[in-house]
Amino acid sequence: MALKLYGAAMSPCTSRVMTCLHEKEADFELIPIDLFAGEHKQLPFLAKNPFGQIPALEDGDLSLFESRAISAYVAEKYKEAGHDLIRCQSLKEAAEVKVWMEVESQQYHPAISPIIFQFFAAPLQGKVPDQAIIDENLEKLGKVLDVYEEKLSRTKYLAGDFYSLADLFHLSFTYYFMKTPCANLINERPHVKAWWEDISSRPAFQKVASAMTFGEKGN
Numbered sequence: 001m002a003l004k005l006y007g008a009a010m011s012p013c014t015s016r017v018m019t020c021l022h023e024k025e026a027d028f029e030l031i032p033i034d035l036f037a038g039e040h041k042q043l044p045f046l047a048k049n050p051f052g053q054i055p056a057l058e059d060g061d062l063s064l065f066e067s068r069a070i071s072a073y074v075a076e077k078y079k080e081a082g083h084d085l086i087r088c089q090s091l092k093e094a095a096e097v098k099v100w101m102e103v104e105s106q107q108y109h110p111a112i113s114p115i116i117f118q119f120f121a122a123p124l125q126g127k128v129p130d131q132a133i134i135d136e137n138l139e140k141l142g143k144v145l146d147v148y149e150e151k152l153s154r155t156k157y158l159a160g161d162f163y164s165l166a167d168l169f170h171l172s173f174t175y176y177f178m179k180t181p182c183a184n185l186i187n188e189r190p191h192v193k194a195w196w197e198d199i200s201s202r203p204a205f206q207k208v209a210s211a212m213t214f215g216e217k218g219n
C-alpha cells in the first residue's frame with residue numbers, strides 16, 4: 001500500500017523525505033497541504049503533527065512527523081531496496097552515519113535555516129531580508145563548512161566513502177542556499193563544492209529539485 005506523505009513539494013522538509021523515498025524506490029502519494037491557507041495549523045493536519053508543521057507521513061496505522069525521523073524510518077523499512085542509506089551491515093559505518101545526521105541537525109541546520117528564511121520566507125511576509133541575521137549565520141555556517149572541508153578532504157562523503165542519509169539530509173536546504181547570493185560560501189571550499197555537486201546530481205534528488213520552486217514567479 002502506498003505511503004501517504006502530507007506536505008508541499010517546494011518545502012525543503014517535505015523534499016528531504018521525498019528524496020529518501022525516491023532513493024528507496026518506495027511507492028508514495030504526496031498529499032498537498034496548503035501552507036498559505038494555514039491548513040497545517042488546523043485539524044485534520046494537527047492530528048498528524050501537533051506542532052503544526054509539514055511533513056507528516058502515514059503508513060497504514062502508523063503516523064509520523066519530523067522529516068529526519070520519517071526519512072530514517074523509510075531508510076530502515078526499505079533497507080533491502082534502492083541505495084543503502086544507513087549502512088546496517090556495518091555497526092561502525094552506521095555509527096558514522098548517525099554522527100553526521102546529528103551534525104546536520106545540530107550544527108548545519110541551525111546556521112543555514114535562518115538564511116533560507118530571510119531570503120525565501122520573509123519576502124512572502126512582505127519583509128526585506130535582514131542582513132544582520134544573514135551575516136551572523138553566514139559566519140556560523142562558514143565555521144561548520146570549514147569542518148566539512150577538512151572531513152571531505154579525507155572521505156568522499158560525510159560518513160565515509162559512501163553516500164548516506166547524512167549527506168541526503170543536507171540536500172534540500174542547501175539547494176535553496178545555492179540560489180542565494182551566498183552560494184560562494186560552498187563554492188569557495190573545493191571539497192565541499194565537489195561533494196555538493198556530486199550529491200545534488202543524484203537522480204533521486206533531481207526528481208525532487210524540479211518542484212522546489214520557492215521564491216520563483218507565482219510562489
Ligand SMILES: N[C@@H](CCC(=O)N[C@@H](CSO)C(=O)NCC(=O)O)C(=O)O
Binds near residue numbers: 035053
Ligand atoms: N523539524 C521539522 C521542521 C518542519 C518545518 O519547519 N516545516 C516547515 C516547512 S519546511 O521548511 C513548516 O511547516 N513551516 C510552516 C510553519 O512552521 O508554520 C522537520 O524537519 O520536519
